[in-house]
Amino acid sequence: MALLTLTSDIGMQDYLVGAVKGQLLHIDPEFRIIDISHQISPFNYPQAAYICRNAFSNFPSHTFHIVLVNLFEKKPDQLLLAYHREQYILCADNGLLPMILQEPPELLIGLPSGSSQLRNTLHCCKVFGNAIAAINRGERLTDIGIPDSSYVEKNPLKPLLSESWIEGQIIHIDNFENVVVNITREQFELQRKGRTFSIVFKRDEVIEKISETYADVPEGEKLALFNSAGYLEIAINKGNAAGLFGLQGYLEQAQNTYLQNRLFYQTVKVFFG
Template sequence: MPLLTLTSDFGMQDYLVGAVKGRLLQIDPSFNLIDVSHSISPFNYPQAAYICRNTIKQFPSHTFHLLLINLFEKRPEQLLLAWHREQYILCADNGLLTMILEEKPEMIIGLPLDPKAIKNTLYLTQVMGEAVQQLHTGAGLQDIGMPDVPFIEKNHLRPLFGENWMEGQIIFIDHFENIVVNITREQFEEHRKGRRFRIVFKRNEVIDKIAETYADVPEGEKLALFNAAGYLEIAINKGNAAGLFGLQGFTEQAQQHQSRLFYQTVKIHFG
């Protein structure tokens, strides 16, 4: 029974999520479909990469991950099927793949599209589902597509570093309006080198301790911790940090609006 995860930017307001599942089950009723999220913000690559990266690594080997995200940034000429760290990833050729993996995939093939087909969401789902079925029934990667095809690559969003500081971008705001920054515990400790630190955001808000849980501070107080995925998180115990502090997630469009950028970044000073 193949295990397939589904992640999309469709939302839940219309028929698409159900239609995608129906199309996949037409291909093979034994597919085991698992929803990750259908609430990825449109065109928000850093957010999509964060969610997908930290989901994929938790699944059993040989899981198929269907990423139906920003499928039509350009007219689709191929879909991508990657094999990396014992996981299969199927997605559009839009640059998201390398942002998720933070490196090039171990193996990649291009899934050809019928030039006569109407290339809508359900057709692309059909191509992905048929590729999964072929692999599950014994076909090799090179049997179902073109190996080592050229594909679009985008760099993942990296924090900035100086001798006594580091700066990260807000890549996700969760259901509780806690904010997640693209600084990992490993990066923090490596750059900290045992020094004292001050986490600064929104001009004058400062945190100088790392908590283990939200309950480490009184109700209504701000805190910083490293979440289950290992990323820096700023929160308020039983409060809404993003709304209260006016913080927003970093997007590519924000790079062109420097006046807004401060409220999408978090800086850490050492020493």
């Protein structure tokens, strides 16, 4: 019995998530399907990579993870099936896979998407479902598609580093409007080197200590902590940090003056003393 997860930017406003599950169960009624999230912001690769990477690592070995994020950035001539760290990941060939893995996949298979059929979301899910069913029947991965196929690569969004500071980007805002920054505890401590620090955002908001829980500060006060995934988080005890401070998810294409000015609301900087 195969365990499958679903992650998408589809949302829950129409029929499509239900239809995707129906399509998969039509292929194999024994599939066990678990939702991770269907609320990924459209075209937001850093957020999708953060959510997928930190969810997938907690699943049992040989779980199949179907990622339906920005499926049609380009014409889907092939889809991807990767096996990495005892997990299967199935997604579009749009650059998201290397952002999730942050390293080359151990094994990559290109899944032909077909030339004559209508290549919509349900068709892509059918290709994924048939590949999973084939693996469950004992077929070798190298017989399911094209081994070591070339694929689109996008670089993971990484913090900017200096001897005296580190600047991270806001990659996720959760349901409580806590703000997640792409600085891990490991990166923070490596850059800190035992020095004092000031976490600065929105030009003049400053935090000078790391809390262990939200309750470490009085209600309504701001705090910084490292969340369960090990990433820096800016929060307010029983409040909404993103809304109060006007913080936003990072926009990679900040080319004009207006968008450049918005970077103050999309980045967090740590100064070391």
